[in-house]
Amino acid sequence: MKSTNLILTGFMGSGKSTVGRILAKELNTFFLDTDLLIENFENKSINEIFEDDGEKIFREKERYCFEWIKKNVTNTVISVGGGFPVYIPEIKEAGVVVYLKVGFEDIVKRMNKREIKKRPLFQDIKKAKELFEKRAKIYEELADFIVENKDLKKSVETIKEYYENFKLQYQSNFAD
Numbered sequence: 001m002k003s004t005n006l007i008l009t010g011f012m013g014s015g016k017s018t019v020g021r022i023l024a025k026e027l028n029t030f031f032l033d034t035d036l037l038i039e040n041f042e043n044k045s046i047n048e049i050f051e052d053d054g055e056k057i058f059r060e061k062e063r064y065c066f067e068w069i070k071k072n073v074t075n076t077v078i079s080v081g082g083g084f085p086v087y088i089p090e091i092k093e094a095g096v097v098v099y100l101k102v103g104f105e106d107i108v109k110r111m112n113k114r115e116i117k118k119r120p121l122f123q124d125i126k127k128a129k130e131l132f133e134k135r136a137k138i139y140e141e142l143a144d145f146i147v148e149n150k151d152l153k154k155s156v157e158t159i160k161e162y163y164e165n166f167k168l169q170y171q172s173n174f175a176d
């Protein structure tokens with residue numbers, strides 16, 4: 001059976017947390033962020049996990065999060081880390097997937113120094129751009145719905161409309 005979580009994906013800084021928090025409030029639910037779940041569980045920042053344990057261990061923690069969400073979470077807005085769909089292509093098993101699409105130059109313009117510092121894979125801008133180019137197609141292929149996150153209000157409204165229609169369809173599919 002399809003899960004009814006609303007999962008936001010996209011590159012680092014594409015606006016998943018910003019859009020996710022607003023959406024959760026408007027939909028009268030809660031907002032989860034897999035990066036924050038992992039940081040809280042480990043009591044370490046993402047930077048510390050990358051430094052102390054390495055990226056491979058971080059990806060294992062993301063998979064653990066995925067399995068937990070699939071089993072235990074419903075009707076929730078969830079923002080996942082930028083690499084989550086790349087390493088967990090079965091992401092749709094945990095909910096309906098919306099890709100927040102933003103160009104690399106716009107992401108760089110939007111993020112301040114403090115925001116960049118928190119993201120280990122954004123330290124080398126040339127490498128971050130290469131990663132962005134490699135991942136763009138994967139995000140598109142794994143999405144149920146794609147939204148260009150230009151105007152924040154419009155993005156929220158478009159996703160809300162899509163998700164409400166999805167839920168209506170879901171309910172009619174599973175009605176007795």
Ligand SMILES: Nc1ncnc2c1ncn2[C@@H]1O[C@H](COP(=O)(O)OP(=O)(O)OP(=O)(O)O)[C@@H](O)[C@H]1O
Nearest residue numbers: 012013014015016017018082110111149150151152
């Ligand atoms: N539509 C928008 N227009 C302008 N700025 C935006 C928009 N959406 C988000 N932002 C800004 O972009 C920056 C990054 O957003 P946010 O932290 O929500 O991204 P994210 O996808 O959750 O990042 P990460 O996954 O790396 O944590 C923030 O400063 C946020 O205020």
Ligand SMILES: O=C(O)C1=C[C@@H](O)[C@@H](O)[C@H](O)C1
Nearest residue numbers: 012035046081082083119120
């Ligand atoms: O794009 C990525 O691979 C990452 C994005 C962040 O959200 C964090 O999940 C982490 O820094 C890795």
